[in-house]
Amino acid sequence: MNVHWLQAYRPGSGLPGAFYTDPEVFAEEQRLIFRNSWFFAGHSVELTHSGDYMTFTAGGVPVVVVRDRDGRLHAHHNVCRHRGSIICTGEKGRSARLVCPYHSWTYAHDGRLIGAPIMGEDFDKTIHGLKKVCVEEVDGLVFVNLADTPSPFHELRDHLSPILKSQGMARAKVALIRDYELDVNWKIVVENNRECYHCEANHHGYVSVQYDTENDNPDLQDEIAERLGECRLRWEKAGLDVARVNTSSNNTAEWFRANRTPVRKGMVTESPDGQVVCRVLMAGFTDADMGTARANTNINFWCHANSDYAHTVRITPVSPTKTIVRGYWLVDENAVEGRDYDPEAIAAFHHQVMSEDWEICRRQWIGVTSPGFEPGPYSPTKEANVDRYVRWYVNQMTAT
Ligand code: FES
Ligand SMILES: [Fe+2]
Structure with missing residues (x-):
């Protein structure tokens, strides 16, 4: 990022004004912070039934969190592996499968591609599942992390849970x-x-x-x-x-x-x-x-x-x-x-x-x-x- 803004920063004082307005700073925040930290997504009680999902953006990235038939939460990039359409278009919903509205590629709750009409015999569904996002829950709070190797969630869980579980x-x-x-x-x-x-x-x-x-x-x-x-x-x-x-x-x-x-x-x-x-x-x-x-x-x-x-x-x-x-x-x-x-x-x-x-x-x-x-x-x-x-x-x- 533009280091000259940082040179103006004095620990013990606030950030220089450019940190609040510069589009380049914002882009770096999205990349270095919001796509690399545990982002609070919502509440697990918003997803009570099998197939319940919620969508949101984290770090500018569209994400969907969905509950499967066994009660587990999965988070995926809400981006179709065909030509990139958003898959779940509403903010919330319930669906037995996640179906892309563009050409109807169909995904299971765990992200596996289970339907892709008229793609030919050589098409391999197994390598076109939804891209995963890490998801964790602590006492009803749902957090996601877009990093490939997120910081350990247990630190947060161990700290919050004694207070929040009650x-x-x-x-x-x-x-x-x-x-x-x-x-x-x-x-x-x-x-x-x-x-x-x-x-x-x-x-x-x-x-x-x-x-x-x-x-x-x-x-x-x-x-x-x-x-x-x-x-x-x-x-x-x-x-x-x-x-x-x-x-x-x-x-x-x-x-x-x-x-x-x-x-x-x-x-x-x-x-x-x-x-x-x-x-x-x-x-x-x-x-x-x-x-x-x-x-x-x-x-x-x-x-x-x-x-x-x-x-x-x-x-x-x-x-x-x-x-x-x-x-x-x-x-x-x-x-x-x-x-x-x-x-x-x-x-x-x-x-x-x-x-x-x-x-x-x-x-x-x-x-x-x-x-x-x-x-x-x-x-x-x-x-x-x-x-x-x-x-x-x-x-x-x-x-x-
Ligand atoms: S973009 Fe999703 S099925 Fe074509
Ligand atoms: Fe206040």
């Missing part, structure tokens, strides 16, 4: 999906997500429920310590992993994190008043006061899972100046819409937070694309995660 996302249902199309570079969105320095001034609803902005507030130290102590004891008794129970948003590993935090005293979930928004709790919880399990991964995923609903996010860069953020809201599989929950009420809290963030991102975007922009230093405490993320990003972009 949240029941593998046996939930999707209450709502909402796409946000943002006219900003994807890194603006991720960097914003990696700090809560901005929360006090911008997220009044969020900070009234979470302790993120109070970790260094002397007036609340006793309350936080008491709340943590009480929750740890109660959660341990309920069988939860309490090794990473704290109110911090700091990274817990190099390119991913997971922890569990109590919400503020008197509250039990992330909702406008801190009370449950779904009457049926997830994962068989009988106590609603189980905190928020928070996780994220570089490059495109974060999650806030509460006792009554879980919220996850998938980020898809479309161009240097366009990003699609998909928000998912999950509830327990036994919850009935209208009786136990209203999807809008489930989504209200995080929709509000995201709407506030998109406005922040939009304003920052105007500035970083100006010739007057010069990156300033990160707060060593409040923005340590952003600094860490940007350093990781630069390492990926310069890896040989």
Whole structure:
């Protein structure tokens, strides 16, 4: 890539403006990061039956994930081995076979080519199966990796699973999906997500429920310590992993994190008043006061899972100046819409937070694309995660 942009980068400060706009940088990100990392694709509960599939693009590459008759997930390049047509055209569907709409070449769920009409006697179907993409699942979250030799998935699984397995996302249902199309570079969105320095001034609803902005507030130290102590004891008794129970948003590993935090005293979930928004709790919880399990991964995923609903996010860069953020809201599989929950009420809290963030991102975007922009230093405490993320990003972009 254009090294001269990197020469302008100073560790401890943000990226130079060109990183947010240059098409060459974007192309390199797609190649070096998005086609070489574990990309959050969606939820396994979106694919409950044999033949259920979902399509999406990862690193600009069309991918399909499909469940076979034995319940296994397969991921393939959604590209026909004949003349390259997209095979599954919808975003979701169910099909006993994957049939190309162009000339009807037909593939099994595992990618084998099983039908190719009028191709002559010498045609060898066995060497024209769909190209495979690596796919893995952890506690209901589906990740794909387009690399030929992906980084080991077990690192992520081992880290996330102790926290997320108790949240029941593998046996939930999707209450709502909402796409946000943002006219900003994807890194603006991720960097914003990696700090809560901005929360006090911008997220009044969020900070009234979470302790993120109070970790260094002397007036609340006793309350936080008491709340943590009480929750740890109660959660341990309920069988939860309490090794990473704290109110911090700091990274817990190099390119991913997971922890569990109590919400503020008197509250039990992330909702406008801190009370449950779904009457049926997830994962068989009988106590609603189980905190928020928070996780994220570089490059495109974060999650806030509460006792009554879980919220996850998938980020898809479309161009240097366009990003699609998909928000998912999950509830327990036994919850009935209208009786136990209203999807809008489930989504209200995080929709509000995201709407506030998109406005922040939009304003920052105007500035970083100006010739007057010069990156300033990160707060060593409040923005340590952003600094860490940007350093990781630069390492990926310069890896040989
Ligand atoms: S391009 Fe798919 S069958 Fe021809
Ligand atoms: Fe925010």
